[in-house]
Amino acid sequence: MKKTTIFAAIGGVGIAVLAIFLIAADHIDSPSVEGTTTDIADLYAFEGNNPDNTVLIATIQGPLAPGDVTNNAAFDENVLLEFNIDNTGDFKEDLVIQAIKRGDSMYFFGPVAPETQGLSSIVETSGPRHRVKISTSENVEVTEEDGMKFFAGPRRDGFFFDFNRFNKVISGEVAPEGFLPPAEASDFFEDLNVLAVSVEVPNSMLGTAPAHVGGAVGINGLPPAYNVWVSAKRKQ
Structure with missing residues (x-):
């Protein structure tokens, strides 16, 4: 994987992450994206079983019949999936976690400060690097390294x-x-199924969350929250 490869954004969806379950859904896209390997279905972000961790899940290419996703060929090697994390409250990505398929595996890069922000990205090989074998409908593969967990493969559409x-x-x-x-x-x-890419990451690797975008609501207000969005970017 060459660091100079440029990926341009096709679509994305985002939310603010609290210590509760949140979801953003986008099951119907424009004709240029719908039904392609860059079609984002859902973004999930929630507190892990370890409350000091955050889980990020992106689902793509839905809906799929279960028989359509029985091998790793379903992911596209020319598509970079990018979790963007804003930890300063300016709605610009301060950190990214990238996922891209190579062979029978999904490679993850980050969290790392991106060299470029916005619609174009390069594969950020200077930060942490991890690999998980892509799961099939029969065999589930999970990698746990450096306090992080990784998964890529078919799952039931939630x-x-x-x-x-x-x-x-x-x-x-x-x-x-x-x-x-x-x-x-x-x-x-x-x-029906979707293809899912999941990463669990310690909050210590994401920095201090900014004040919640919703401001002070209720007696105790809203807790700080990372602003998170996911982008699907195709190789140019």
Whole structure:
């Protein structure tokens, strides 16, 4: 992997990370991205089992039938997936964790301060480097090194949405009844998969979180939070 390789952003989604579970979803993209190997489905960020760690998960290329993702060929070697972390509150990436496929493995770089910010990136080989073999539907591979954990492979889509009812609502077929109550709703994604890339990282490697973007809310206010977003960037 050459450090001079340039990757340009195709799409991204972001959230603020608290010590609770948060998610940002983007299952429908523009025609230039939808259905491609750069199509981002969800970004998850939450406190790990160790409360001093943060877990970052990006899912891509969803929805997929389980039989579509049984080998490592599903990931694209020309796509760089990049977790961006803002720890100063200026909404610019101060650190990045990058993931890119090579052969049967996913290679992770970072967290490291990026040499460039914004829409273009290079593979940041100057920081920490780790590797995990890409999992299949039958064999799950997890690498644990230097206090970090890594995974790449197919997982069940965690997004819940009654898509069929949604289509009836927007078409006016069931107006004004609207959506069904939770007990009656049907999860369109229940039997579908996505490709997931996951990293668990000690907060000590991410720096001190800035004040929450939401400001002081409630009696005790909101705790500090990293601003996190994920980008899918294609080799130029």
